Each structure stands twice: as structure tokens, then as C-alpha cells.
Amino acid sequence: MSGTYTVPTGRPEAARGEKRSASAIVAAIAELGGESGFAVKAPRRVEGRVEAAALHGFAAALRMRVGFEHLSAISCVDWLADGEFELVYHFWSYRDNCLVSAHVRIPRDTATMATLTDLWQPASFFERDIHEMFGVEFLGNEDLEKYILTDWKGPPPMRKDFVSRDFAHDHFTYKNYEPSWDEMIDGGYYSGGQNGGQA
Amino acid sequence: MSDKELTQRSAWETVLASLKKRSLWMLHYCTGCGAVELPPTMTSRFDMERFGIMPMVTPRQADILLITGYLSVKTLKRVILIYEQMQAPKYVVGFGSCTINGGMYWNSYATMKSLDRYLPVELYLAGCMPRPEAIISGFNSLIDRIDRGEANSWKDYYENYEFYRKNQEHTFGDIETHRSIADDAQYYGFVEVTK
Numbered sequence: 577m578s579g580t581y582t583v584p585t586g587r588p589e590a591a592r593g594e595k596r597s598a599s600a601i602v603a604a605i606a607e608l609g610g611e612s613g614f615a616v617k618a619p620r621r622v623e624g625r626v627e628a629a630a631l632h633g634f635a636a637a638l639r640m641r642v643g644f645e646h647l648s649a650i651s652c653v654d655w656l657a658d659g660e661f662e663l664v665y666h667f668w669s670y671r672d673n674c675l676v677s678a679h680v681r682i683p684r685d686t687a688t689m690a691t692l693t694d695l696w697q698p699a700s701f702f703e704r705d706i707h708e709m710f711g712v713e714f715l716g717n718e719d720l721e722k723y724i725l726t727d728w729k730g731p732p733p734m735r736k737d738f739v740s741r742d743f744a745h746d747h748f749t750y751k752n753y754e755p756s757w758d759e760m761i762d763g764g765y766y767s768g769g770q771n772g773g774q775a
Numbered sequence: 776m777s778d779k780e781l782t783q784r785s786a787w788e789t790v791l792a793s794l795k796k797r798s799l800w801m802l803h804y805c806t807g808c809g810a811v812e813l814p815p816t817m818t819s820r821f822d823m824e825r826f827g828i829m830p831m832v833t834p835r836q837a838d839i840l841l842i843t844g845y846l847s848v849k850t851l852k853r854v855i856l857i858y859e860q861m862q863a864p865k866y867v868v869g870f871g872s873c874t875i876n877g878g879m880y881w882n883s884y885a886t887m888k889s890l891d892r893y894l895p896v897e898l899y900l901a902g903c904m905p906r907p908e909a910i911i912s913g914f915n916s917l918i919d920r921i922d923r924g925e926a927n928s929w930k931d932y933y934e935n936y937e938f939y940r941k942n943q944e945h946t947f948g949d950i951e952t953h954r955s956i957a958d959d960a961q962y963y964g965f966v967e968v969t970k
Binding site: 751 | 875883946
């Protein structure tokens with residue numbers, strides 16, 4: 577870790593107080609201005625779309641002014657047909673026991689996103705993972721080292737256009753025997769066919 | 776054992792083999808799901824210790840390296856480092872179909888497929904996964920092979936190190952190991968010392 581992040585410390589004022597309902601949280605998000613696409617998805621879940629450029633400001637406002645002080649995960653979805661990645665930021669409020677999911681779409685070929693490590697240092701963990709598995713570049717995160725696939729030289733393996741089977745056959749050597757199990761199963765060998773299931 | 780066999784192997788080797796075969800200490804590298812079959816094998820129900828096989832916590836004191844399941848490329852590197860620390864004679868036992876040909880992870884980008892391309896495997900326990908009876912049966916055949924002096928796969932690592940090293944480098948690039956295999960081979964008498 578570079579240790580240069582300035583992460584806000586202490587609990588924001590909005591993180592204290594009465595428990596709010598999900599619709600009250602939607603109203604509080606709308607009060608921030610700019611983001612009006614949030615809606616109640618379930619009694620303790622709020623979901624909405626955020627523009628990629630606005631995400632960092634939205635996350636900061638959600639933390640400091642609405643009181644969602646915990647970034648619980650960042651996940652990534654590869655929409656190959658749309659040519660887009662969808663990053664889903666999950667924010668949690670201990671005050672409300674409620675989850676806010678902010679969905680961000682970024683183009684697949686120039687996959688860059690602003691980092692959240694200046695707000696939540698543990699975001700680096702998720703961003704490293706997404707960088708490794710999907711190849712998304714997080715601007716401002718200086719710690720995008722290899723995480724799990726330490727000896728990996730191929731393309732990001734969780735992209736939909738990565739064919740694991742072809743990669744495995746190119747990079748590993750299998751034992752040279754050819755079981756004909758599929759033919760035996762098709763021929764009814766195991767299912768009460770010619771052998772009466774007595775395989 | 777017949778007299779004919781006694782002449783082929785020296786008496787001391789025969790004694791040594793009969794001692795070795797009943798004190799096998801096992802380092803179990805529990806990577807995959809097969810690890811759950813080991814507690815019943817070790818404990819009172821199947822009681823592996825009646826064959827002299829005991830779990831051991833350090834590689835330097837272990838005879839058997841049991842790989843219980845798939846190895847990802849990252850863990851395979853650690854297994855190679857562990858194997859090279861073990862003192863000969865040492866026996867790698869591949870447990871489950873994952874170590875044989877990838878098993879159910881045959882098309883995964885992250886798991887290695889054939890363990891015997893990286894380490895000399897003495898014995899494979901086939902199955903997904905092998906039950907404790909199969910483990911006991913496999914270890915019994917290992918004991919028989921040691922008794923007959925046939926369990927010599929570990930020598931292959933020193934005699935054909937180029938083969939294993941080539942496959943390791945193909946997967947990892949330049950892998951940094953902590954043991955000098957050339958020195959070990961000399962220690963075990965595979966290379967003649969020139970003075």
C-alpha cells in the first residue's frame with residue numbers, strides 16, 4: 577500500500593439517529609440533487625443508476641450526508657452484447673440496516689473508473705480484484721498489483737469473451753487417453769440399455 | 776520372500792524396506808474438497824495408524840505428500856517448494872480425479888491438470904472423491920510397493936529434473952525455489968562426485 581490516501585475518519589453526523597425506511601432513504605438521495613433514479617427494490621434495499629463521472633461525488637455525499645458509511649462491495653458485470661461493464665457499488669448503513677446499490681455503466685473498450693480509495697481505503701481490495709478479473713482501470717488507485725492470479729499472463733479471465741476451455745487446452749497438457757464415456761452414456765450403457773444398468 | 780529375491784536385493788535393503796513401510800508420516804496438503812475424507816481415515820473409524828501412517832505437520836519429517844484435490848496454479852507453486860524440502864525417500868500421492876486430469880475443473884484456466892508433469896507421483900487414488908476405504912487400499916498398495924522396493928518414483932525428480940523444471944517454467948515462468956536440486960541429487964548419489 578502506498579499509504580497516501582486521505583480517508584475520512586470518524587462517523588458522519590448523518591450516520592446517527594432514528595432508523596429510516598427505504599422510501600425515506602430514496603427521498604434523502606433525491607435531496608442530494610442530481611441523482612433521481614433511485615427506487616425501493618425491497619424493504620431494505622434501494623437501487624439506482626449513477627453516471628460514471630458522478631459516482632465519486634455521489635459516494636462521498638452518500639457517506640457524509642446520508643450516512644451510508646460502509647462500502648460493502650464492488651462487483652462487476654460484463655455486458656458483452658452492449659459493449660459495457662456494469663460496476664455495482666454496494667453501500668450499507670448501520671443506522672438504517674439498509675443497502676444502497678449504485679449501478680454504473682462504463683464502456684468496455686476504455687474501461688476506466690475513478691477510485692473510491694480516498695473515501696474507503698478497503699475499496700482498493702475490490703478494485704484490485706476487478707482490475708485483475710475484468711481489466712477495469714481504476715484511476716487514482718496506485719495499488720493495482722496482481723492479487724490472486726500471481727503468475728497470470730493471459731487476458732482478464734472473467735470477461736465474457738475469454739474462453740476458459742480454449743485457454744486451458746492451450747496452456748495445460750492433458751493425459752493422453754480418450755474415454756468414450758459420452759458414447760457409452762448415449763448408447764444406454766449406464767441407463768438400463770444393453771447392460772440393464774449393470775455398468 | 777523367496778531366496779531368489781533375497782539375492783537380487785541386499786539383505787540390508789530388505790530390512791530397511793520392511794522398516795520404512797510401517798512408519799510412513801503423511802503431510803496432507805488439503806487444497807480441495809477431498810480433505811473431508813481424511814478425518815475419518817485418520818481417526819478411530821478407519822484408523823490409518825494401524826498401518827503405521829500418521830499425519831505429520833512439517834515437510835522435512837514427512838514421507839508422503841498427499842495432495843487432496845485440485846491445485847490452482849498458485850498453490851501448485853507452494854506444493855513444489857514443499858516437495859523439494861522433503862527428505863527422500865518421499866512419495867507423492869495424488870488424491871482424486873482433479874490431480875489426474877483436472878477432474879471437474881478440466882476446463883478451468885486456474886487449475887493445473889496433471890500433477891505428474893510437475894512432481895513425480897507415486898500413486899493416484901482415482902475417484903471424485905475417493906472414500907476412506909479407497910485411501911486405505913491405496914496406502915496398502917504403497918506399502919507393498921515399498922516392501923518390494925518398487926516405490927522409486929522420487930528418484931525420477933533427480934534423474935529427470937529437466938522434464939519437471941521445463942513444465943514448471945512453462946506454467947510459472949522463472950520459478951524461484953529454495954533447494955538446489957543438483958546438490959540434493961549429489962547427496963542422494965545420483966551424480967558422481969568428481970574430485
